[in-house]
Amino acid sequence: MPIDPSVAIGADLGERTFSWSASDVLLYHLGIGAGWREGDSLSAAALAYTLDGPGLQVLPSFGVVVPTFHETDPPPLDLPGCDIDLAQVVHGSQSVTVHGPLPTSGTATVSTTLTDIWDKGRAAVIWQEGVARSVSDDGPGEELWTTRSSIFVRGEGGWGGDRGSSTPVELPDRTPDADTSYAVTPQQALLYRLCGDRNPLHADPDFARAAGFPAPILHGLCSYGIVLRELTDALLDGDATRVSGFAAKFAGVVYPGETIRVRGWREDGRIVGTAVVAVGERAGAPVLGDVVLALA
Structure with a gap:
């Protein structure tokens, strides 16, 4: 197999x-x-x-x-x-x-x-x-x-192996401590690929269509960095030294030109959050889930 x-x-x-x-x-x-x-x-x-x-x-x-x-x-x-x-x-x-x-x-x-x-x-x-x-x-x-x-x-599962386990991050049932957004630029994926990820899925329209997407998608790690930066700016006064760890699940895709909405809550000595597409036909589509920012 x-x-x-x-x-x-x-x-x-x-x-x-x-x-x-x-x-x-x-x-x-x-x-x-x-x-x-x-x-x-x-x-x-x-x-x-x-x-x-x-x-x-x-x-x-x-x-x-x-x-x-x-x-x-x-x-x-x-x-x-x-x-x-x-x-x-x-x-x-x-x-x-x-x-x-x-x-x-x-x-x-x-x-x-x-x-x-x-x-x-x-x-x-x-x-x-x-x-x-x-x-x-x-x-x-x-x-x-x-x-x-x-x-x-x-397409590569089905051999009867361990399914694994995960515990979803619970978000507080209250107004977030930060609610911000970032407008992804049309050339964002083309710029980010200069950071060492030349996967054609993020640049080549033909490759993206063959993979089942209508257009190239933004790198998941670009969304990951955007969300960390937005939460650091909004809740930690932009001080990256206060971050000891950052974890997230890639819950959906972002297309260049879309806007990412980021929400964060201070909870139990850490920051938990979520990110979705903010506006347009795909408004509310998930981007990152199980977001946890650990504090130094």
């Missing part, structure tokens, strides 16, 4: 070394819409995302993308025990946990493991975990962040 859990689960995907600079941080922040509001070019809080120098900070979601930031080929899917088609794959969920403020430049290694495969009947869910550590001349450096992600592979 295309997926062999006995081979895949526990497989070591190896270690890779990567470097980044302040320019990469700036491009990433621009790719997720930083500096978009009127007056942001004069705002110290906004410039903390978009101006290099001592005031530059790094959103934790940058840790998810930086290991492949300089890639120019579509993401490979040569996972042990998994013979799958890129056109059948969508991002299922993503989390990142940071162990301190991320540096604006540096070199690190990331070690990645396939941890689980779930059988959802008509689809498979493949989980990966990556641990990033700084590179030190004196030996192994400090742990910087940990990521955990899943991909949803349509």
Whole structure:
């Protein structure tokens, strides 16, 4: 069968070394819409995302993308025990946990493991975990962040495997503490793909139609970064150092030109939230669910 859990689960995907600079941080922040509001070019809080120098900070979601930031080929899917088609794959969920403020430049290694495969009947869910550590001349450096992600592979379930489990995030039955929106620009996906994800699903209309979409869709990780930035700005005074982790489930797609509505609640020492399409024919369509922002 295309997926062999006995081979895949526990497989070591190896270690890779990567470097980044302040320019990469700036491009990433621009790719997720930083500096978009009127007056942001004069705002110290906004410039903390978009101006290099001592005031530059790094959103934790940058840790998810930086290991492949300089890639120019579509993401490979040569996972042990998994013979799958890129056109059948969508991002299922993503989390990142940071162990301190991320540096604006540096070199690190990331070690990645396939941890689980779930059988959802008509689809498979493949989980990966990556641990990033700084590179030190004196030996192994400090742990910087940990990521955990899943991909949803349509048409590859049904072998009778573990279905997995999850606990939905409960949203408070009250007015949100933040209710904001972001208008996705028509060229947003084309800009964000310069952050290391050249999947043609986000740029090539013919590829998108073959995958079952009427047009290229926005990267799920772009929506992920947008929502984190909006919640950080609205509820944490734009201070990325107050974020120790961010997790979300990719609940639907966004097309460039649509608007994302983001709501967030302070609850039990963390922030929980949701994101939907705000207006138009698809108003109310889910974008991100089970949103949890952990606080440092």
